[in-house]
Amino acid sequence: MDIPATRTKTVPRDMLIAPGLPEIRPDVSVQPRRALLINPFYPKDPRASYGKHVLTPTLALTSIAGATPAGWEVSYWDENLLQGPPPSQPAPEVVGITVHLTFARRAYTLADWYRRQGSRVILGGLHVLSCPDEALEHADAIAVGDGVQLWPQILNDVERGTLRPRYEADFSRAYATDPAPRRSILPRESFLTTSSVIATRGCHNRCGFCYLSTDGLHMPYRMRQVQQVVAEIVADRQPYTVFIDNNLGSRPDYLRALCTALRPLEIIWSAAVTIDVTNDPTLVREMALAGCTGVFVGFESLHGENLTDARKRTPAPEDYARRAEIFHRHGIQVNGSFVLGFDHDRPEVFEQTVAWIEKNRLECATFHILTPYPGTPLFRQMEMEGRILHRDWDLYDTGHVVFKPKHMSVEELDRGYAWCYDTLFSHQSIWRRRPADPRAVLGYLAMSYLYKRSNRFWHLLIKHRLTAAVWRPLIEHSRRRHLRLRERLARMDNGEIRASQVISGGV
Numbered sequence: 001m002d003i004p005a006t007r008t009k010t011v012p013r014d015m016l017i018a019p020g021l022p023e024i025r026p027d028v029s030v031q032p033r034r035a036l037l038i039n040p041f042y043p044k045d046p047r048a049s050y051g052k053h054v055l056t057p058t059l060a061l062t063s064i065a066g067a068t069p070a071g072w073e074v075s076y077w078d079e080n081l082l083q084g085p086p087p088s089q090p091a092p093e094v095v096g097i098t099v100h101l102t103f104a105r106r107a108y109t110l111a112d113w114y115r116r117q118g119s120r121v122i123l124g125g126l127h128v129l130s131c132p133d134e135a136l137e138h139a140d141a142i143a144v145g146d147g148v149q150l151w152p153q154i155l156n157d158v159e160r161g162t163l164r165p166r167y168e169a170d171f172s173r174a175y176a177t178d179p180a181p182r183r184s185i186l187p188r189e190s191f192l193t194t195s196s197v198i199a200t201r202g203c204h205n206r207c208g209f210c211y212l213s214t215d216g217l218h219m220p221y222r223m224r225q226v227q228q229v230v231a232e233i234v235a236d237r238q239p240y241t242v243f244i245d246n247n248l249g250s251r252p253d254y255l256r257a258l259c260t261a262l263r264p265l266e267i268i269w270s271a272a273v274t275i276d277v278t279n280d281p282t283l284v285r286e287m288a289l290a291g292c293t294g295v296f297v298g299f300e301s302l303h304g305e306n307l308t309d310a311r312k313r314t315p316a317p318e319d320y321a322r323r324a325e326i327f328h329r330h331g332i333q334v335n336g337s338f339v340l341g342f343d344h345d346r347p348e349v350f351e352q353t354v355a356w357i358e359k360n361r362l363e364c365a366t367f368h369i370l371t372p373y374p375g376t377p378l379f380r381q382m383e384m385e386g387r388i389l390h391r392d393w394d395l396y397d398t399g400h401v402v403f404k405p406k407h408m409s410v411e412e413l414d415r416g417y418a419w420c421y422d423t424l425f426s427h428q429s430i431w432r433r434r435p436a437d438p439r440a441v442l443g444y445l446a447m448s449y450l451y452k453r454s455n456r457f458w459h460l461l462i463k464h465r466l467t468a469a470v471w472r473p474l475i476e477h478s479r480r481r482h483l484r485l486r487e488r489l490a491r492m493d494n495g496e497i498r499a500s501q502v503i504s505g506g507v
């Protein structure tokens with residue numbers, strides 16, 4: 001198929017460009033024992049839904065906030081909520097910034113700006129782990145690894161005047177002793193839900209392209225006590241929880257226990273799982289009965305050899321359709337994640353992938369151009385083969401081609417990726433993927449149009465801090481519908497509920 005050139009989309013400026021930083025005032029003062037935590041700006045891909053950026057906040061900053069020692073005032077600023085530059089008058093004594101590679105450059109600009117005002121800047125997060133020396137050039141101190149352990153030490157050292165440039169902690173410590181994330185610092189009105197919750201850390205897989213296989217990242221599989229997770233959800237009083245675990249299904253016995261504990265809460269939730277949770281359909285049933293309305297599944301590729309190359313232990317792609325159907329039978333929507341540009345992908349991959357998604361009526365999908373993250377086996381392999389095109393981390397956002405693909409040109413991959421999104425979010429494709437049950441069609445269409453085809457609307461909601469006000473009633477409506485659905489499912493021994501009647505925000 002000849003993929004047409006990308007159609008230009010109009011994007012509001014503030015979705016593409018970070019807010020300008022004001023001139024530093026000569027009379028700037030520093031407020032002692034005040035810490036500001038920042039999630040830096042990153043440009044948004046107009047092809048994907050803007051909604052995903054306000055679905056739920058990163059858990060990094062609330063987790064660190066929870067570990068802040070008494071006597072410190074802590075606040076939060078997320079530049080992606082489009083409220084302008086972060087506060088700086090007076091300058092906080094400490095500024096903590098989370099750094100991912102896609103917004104590393106912005107993080108460094110902010111860091112340099114705050115340091116010029118006299119703040120102490122601490123950088124942490126995934127990118128600091130993979131490129132510590134680069135980050136250190138812009139920080140008074142870097143936190144490599146688990147910030148929950150490091151943050152209190154860092155603040156104590158700031159107080160004592162003994163701050164070191166580098167702090168390190170691994171992720172092997174058991175979770176149970178960690179303080180609960182402090183969600184009270186979040187602007188509740190700006191997120192679809194503030195309940196981003198983690199139950200397990202790590203994953204039983206170690207795919208070569210995944211950040212989990214970054215050199216120096218030792219993240220053994222850890223599970224939190226089920227009651228701890230439940231207590232956090234109850235305390236946040238939201239109808240909808242997003243589990244941000246890499247893979248909530250790594251240990252089926254744990255997931256089952258979690259479902260048993262979640263069921264009485266009568267909330268709805270979604271989570272990322274690998275497709276092998278369908279090995280046991282009774283577990284999928286437990287998930288539905290516990291309020292699961294949607295799963296985010298990394299199918300990655302429909303080509304088995306790509307999965308073997310990536311060392312992903314997964315059921316064969318030929319069996320994906322049957323397995324996706326198991327979720328659907330239990331009223332769970334499937335948001336599939338697909339990576340494009342693997343070494344066995346040829347130009348046909350785009351059409352084949354979209355055709356498969358439509359045939360199997362996946363309610364939503366995300367596409368990612370294969371991205372070799374620095375420090376991963378994939379990056380090393382590409383570097384050895386001379387295929388890395390540049391190291392402009394801004395473009396390592398899975399929406400740009402940063403390597404030479406094997407069986408197509410850079411342009412073909414770029415166009416193919418855009419074509420996949422344009423096609424999937426088209427009226428025709430949304431219609432073709434409608435649920436088989438006619439009663440469910442209206443809810444599905446409402447969700448699809450609100451989530452996927454309303455980027456202008458999302459922009460307004462985000463800017464005017466109306467996200468929760470507009471979405472909360474829909475979520476509440478979905479929760480009530482889901483409760484009725486669960487009742488029906490519970491009455492049937494081996495039954496199925498086939499309905500996409502609930503709105504589940506997909507990541």
Ligand code: B12
Pocket residue numbers: 039042048052053054055056057058059060061063064095096097098099100101102103122123124125126127143145146147148150151196198210211244245246368373397398399507
């Ligand atoms: C929630 C989430 C989102 C949310 C919010 C992200 C945000 N930045 O606001 C949304 C849906 C918007 C999102 C979007 C995207 N995401 Co995302 N997302 C996640 C997810 C699922 C959870 C993040 C989280 O809360 N983790 C839990 C916290 C506790 O862990 P942590 O961040 O590592 O923080 C710990 C330490 O690193 C450290 N730390 C972190 N920051 C700081 C700061 C200081 C000061 C200190 C002391 C310590 C410290 O302490 C913390 C506690 O131990 C992760 C996968 C995952 N499970 O981690 C992917 C992930 C971060 N996302 C990823 C990607 C690629 C994206 C997208 C680019 C995808 C796309 N094409 O759309 C976009 C773009 C957004 C962006 N540039 O970040 C990748 C990043 C890969 C990489 N190497 O950087 C990840 C790892 C997924 C993956 N498996 O590949 N994402």
Ligand code: SF4
Pocket residue numbers: 203204205206207210211212246247274298312
């Ligand atoms: S299954 Fe997913 S989370 Fe686990 S290692 Fe592979 S890509 Fe990463």
